Amino acid sequence: MSAPNSPSAVPTSQISPASPLFLREDEIRRGIEMLYFGYSALTRSIDEGLSAQGLGRAHHRALYFISRQPDLTVKDLLRLLAITKQSLGRVLNDLIEQGYIETRQGANDRRQKLLRLSPAGVALEAELFRALREKMAAAYAQAGQGSVTGFWRVLEGLIPDQDRSMVFGLRGR
Numbered sequence: 001m002s003a004p005n006s007p008s009a010v011p012t013s014q015i016s017p018a019s020p021l022f023l024r025e026d027e028i029r030r031g032i033e034m035l036y037f038g039y040s041a042l043t044r045s046i047d048e049g050l051s052a053q054g055l056g057r058a059h060h061r062a063l064y065f066i067s068r069q070p071d072l073t074v075k076d077l078l079r080l081l082a083i084t085k086q087s088l089g090r091v092l093n094d095l096i097e098q099g100y101i102e103t104r105q106g107a108n109d110r111r112q113k114l115l116r117l118s119p120a121g122v123a124l125e126a127e128l129f130r131a132l133r134e135k136m137a138a139a140y141a142q143a144g145q146g147s148v149t150g151f152w153r154v155l156e157g158l159i160p161d162q163d164r165s166m167v168f169g170l171r172g173r
Helices: 023-050 057-068 073-079 085-095 119-143 145-158 163-169
Strands: 103-104 113-117
Touching: 023 057, 023 119, 057 073, 057 085, 057 103, 057 113, 057 119, 073 085, 073 113, 085 103, 113 119, 119 145
Parallel strands: none
Antiparallel strands: 103 113
């Protein structure tokens, strides 16, 4: 645990609950700020490991989703990451050159490029996930089950209707 006087040592009990007026601007801004800073802290926990491999967060996102859906098409990865073809091309080239991703042609459509992690990619993704899992598990344990469910509901509400089937299709993989 952090030192008592450090900023990260603020116990949950000192964080005031959401106001009954939770739709007011101040409350919305508070939520956006906590989402931003929480996500930043979470992703910083893997930055050093990525940097050691000459990789960045975009590389991690590709590794993560390819691990969740082996034989993912480039088209589907583009949709999941919501980035340009050019950006994804750079990321995939780096990961392929470093031996983290393997590609093959689709069985029904030879123009399709199917992506999967190599054994080295599986090991790297697992190492990065361990760091993320530790942070998320600690935050979940501190918040409690009801809070986690509420957090998931808020995040679900941020996902556009047209993307929900894609996002929820990742469950159970």
